[in-house]
Amino acid sequence: MRTAVRTFGPLVAIAALAVLLLVVAPAVLSPFRLNNLGKYCCWAIAAVGIGLAWGRGGMLVMGQGVFFGIGGYAMAMHLKLEAAGPEGVPDFMMLYGDGTMPVWWEPFRSGAFTLFAIVALPAVAAAILGYAIFKRRVKGAYFAILTQALAVVFATLLIATIQETGGFNGLNQFTFFFGYNLYDPVNKKMVYSIAAALLIGCLVVVWQLYRSRFGELLVATRDAEERVRFLGHDPANVKLAAFVIAAVMASIGGAMFAPIAGIISPSDVDATASIFLIAGVALGGRALLLGPALGALAVGYGRSSLSESFPDQWTYFLGALFIVVILLFPAGLGSAFGRAAALVPLPRRKETTS
């Protein structure tokens, strides 16, 4: 009985969240609020991946904006081309350039290719990057700084390539989403539902990963990397797998963010944006199953509502909130709920025996 609760209790919680997001929210929220919630869901998808890499894998991924951006820009490129029509060229290229389209844009005319790229591009990028990083045993603060620097480089590159990526303004003014008119409220609701459903899907994926032997191995690698070597595993491979999955999730979040927000720009993917993604995870509880997602939803909501009431001071509120939470609950707000903490054991600070 107790094992059943341990195993399927989290599933029930995910199901409850699914009902809230997919049934209750569309029924009670205005289209504007629902669209905002859609954005938070996109951040939450990326946050679920961060929970896996950071909470369970111990890798402080400070540059998830890069992967969020890869997915976001891939989707946005497709939407731009869809808006431009067959043989058409995205408007900003006429505005800033000579109206010729770079060849690497061409494949994104295909919806199927775009969907493939949203998963494959971040996976390949994270695999190459992760292989280089983990095989060299780069970890801890060095890893965090390296990933953060990548986010800076990525945003700088985007800003510098105005003719190819829209530069500082990013890509915006999407009219269609795979044939559905984005100005139609019904279609907007559908796009929201897709994002919410993807969030639930990602949660189910990490639920299975956490209860799998891989999940145990990942925690073991986090806590005692050298010991894992003597179990016959290369810790680099274990971490690489978690890093790649986290990157794909961030990319999926970004891909849904573009049509929901109506824009993807360097400020959505840069170092600051990456830290916002991390912030939600830290707030909710990085090692918990639902902590990262709920934390990201809360931070997203806080961003919107605080910035509406206090346009100038809201970042101070958010900053203060983090200081308080990190001081009182270093493992996140979720850890304050004993029950949740009992379901998913957190790293213990002290040894019970010597």
Place this chain on the structure above:
Amino acid sequence: MKLDHATPDEVGLDYLEIRDLTVQFDGFTAVDAVDLTLIQGRVHFLIGPNGAGKTTLVDAVTGLVPATGQARYRNQNLLAMRSHRIVRAGIGRTFQTATVFEQLSVLQNLDIAGGVHRSPFALLRARRGVPSYVADALETVGLADLRDKPAGVLAHGQKQWLEIGMLLVQDAKVMLLDEPVAGMSAEEREETGALLQRIGKERTIVVIEHDMDFVRSFADVVTVLHAGKVLTEGTVAEIQASPEVQEIYLGRIVEGVVEEGADHA
């Protein structure tokens, strides 16, 4: 003094042959041209004063420190392999301080050691029930009653048994144990020795040890290291009779053997 050279049949399949193994740290030679043949079915002991190079030798064979020479096992040169590959080849080791996963239960610790037998795809599934090799190991090391306890609450000796159990689950054919009985009570040492003899029949067991009582009771073969070199090799009786060993290791007095053992007990 030297052991008679064993015939291939006697050696069995899982023997580890170390030839001319040398480890240098910044010009200091920690292990100096060591030749050693570790044969299946015997409990080997490596003894020697502090700094003799015992642990360094084991580190070299398990890929923790770079070394020159050869360490051949089933036609593979271990010195050219990385640690996790060496483990997968069937060489397991423990450390002086027990390094079990404190938050995982005894059962989970044993189960996680079975990862070497599983495909990456199988890793994605949750654990269901107890695999037979895990149950066997649990039984063999005598921790069946504690299977659901977190490993962090185990007594020191139990942690060492758990580590040995993990090596059993890994199916390590060669077990390199670094001071497994240090800090154990007399009864625990007895049990550990009996355990090693039990599991040693179809394995190659190498124990680094200081405790001479323990060595006397359970060693089939003893190798004495001194200053990175093999001083001598033989049965316990031969080692004790060796003037070189008495000279260098035991400080000239044969009775010293007994006293050192008594100090540790």
